[in-house]
Amino acid sequence: MAGGGELGGGQKQRRGKQGKRKIKKRLGFRLDMTPLVDITFLLLTFFMLTTSMITPQTMEMSVPPELDVPIEVKQSELLTIRVRGDEEIFYNMGLDAPEKITLKALKKVIVDQNVALKNRCIVVLKGSSGAAYGRVVLVLDELNAAEPEIIEGLRRVGINERKRKFTVAPYEAKDAEELTGL
Amino acid sequence: MSKIKKKRIGFVLDMTPLVDITFLLLTFFMFTAKFKSDSENQQKFEIKRPRTQSDTAKLPDKDLVMIKIGADSVSKDTAFYVSMINEQDIIGLRQAMFEAKFPGIDEKTSVYKIKDTVWLGTIIEKCRIVNQRAAFAIDADRRLRYYWVELAMNEMRKKRATTFNFITEKKTGM
Structure with missing residues (x-):
């Protein structure tokens, strides 16, 4: 206890004597x-508590630029997916009548059509302005999740390169009309 | 004993x-620990991100233009909140927006609250001039109407920004 105050002067002389005592003190030091x-x-x-472990993820999406010249495509290669205002999802190939579908079944349709059309299938997504954004993202998510299966399916028929054709289109009054009563 | x-x-x-x-x-x-940035502190709305299942990439922390779409908790109006991440981009964008005479801009602005598509188009263009490598990210609430997201996407397509990211949250407990 007293050691602290004595440090100032005459240390040199006492070193030898005190050395032993200090070591003894240190042994029992707590x-x-x-x-x-x-x-x-x-x-x-x-x-x-303040760290959040959930990091935001991103889902990348590419759409063709808005061109002034409309590009003509074959109706038979067009897979339209529509999300209605009440969150129901409809799909149709080309000019077929739209069919109601669940999110889970959608994946299979996308895979089947893409494989059957051998890469030429163009997926068009139309979201009603009243639909929730989350619902549209879920459809996009399903499209992304289908991608590995499409690649596998294409490989089975001998195509090794996958060209993804996807676009978004505005949901027009015509679309709403087609979906009424379904 | x-x-x-x-x-x-x-x-x-x-x-x-x-x-x-x-x-x-x-x-x-x-x-x-990652602390909230200045711009996040000013934000008056909460975003519930859509939950996705597939393996998606992590959000890059630079070269990014963030377009948040949210409804103000006080005035209940939906608006776009555009911000850039890189320090020099924030300065560059501020200069560009000064020249464009964005209403209510001052020396500290880093988030631009935008309500009409004309300004949205302008800011997207400016962002692309300021940083060519910048990627666009849309961060919107999952309960929001798709209409708002479509507006933003259309503006981006007009400005030839055809690749963009949707910020999502990984679905847990699958």
Whole structure:
């Protein structure tokens, strides 16, 4: 206890004598760690509660640029997916009548059509302005999830390169008309 | 009896391993903690991101133009909130928007609240001039009407920004 105050003067002379005593003191040295642990735990809980482990993910999407000249495509290669205002999903090939479909079944249709048409299938997504954005993203998600299966399916028929054709189109009054009563 | 009692009085627990582990965890959480940026602090709306299942990429932390679409919690109006991430881009965009005479702009603006598509088109164009490598990311609430997202997508297509990202959240517990 007194050691702290005596450090100022005549240390050199006493070194030999005190050395032994100091070593003895150090052997039994105990630091009270409780406040340290208190503070550390406090900080730890603070940081644990404030960090969010969920990092935002991104879903990349490419659409063709808006061109002034309309490009003509074959109706038979066109797969239209429509999301109605009440969240129902409809699909149709070319000029066929639209059919109501669930999200889970949609994936199979996309895979089948893409494989059957051997890469020429063009997927058009039309979202009603009243539909929830989350619902449209779910459809996009399904399209992304179908991609590995399409590649596998194409490989089975001897095509190794996958060219993805996808676009978004405005949901027009004509679309709403076609879907009424379904 | 007396022997046991004596032991209890002089009971000392060696806390060193405990402190070791606690410090280790503390440093881990301190280094991984990401604090809210200035622009996020100003934000007056909450975004519930759509949940997706497929493996998607992580959001890049530079060269990004963020278009948030949210409804103000006070005035309940939906607007686009456009911001850039890189420090020099923020400055560049501010200069460009000064020249374009964006209403209500000052030296501190880093997020641009936009309500009409004309300004949205302008800012997208400016962003592309300021940083050519910048990718566009749309961050919208999943309950929002698709109409707003479509507006943003149309403006981007007009400005030849045809690749963009939707910010999502990974579905948990699958």
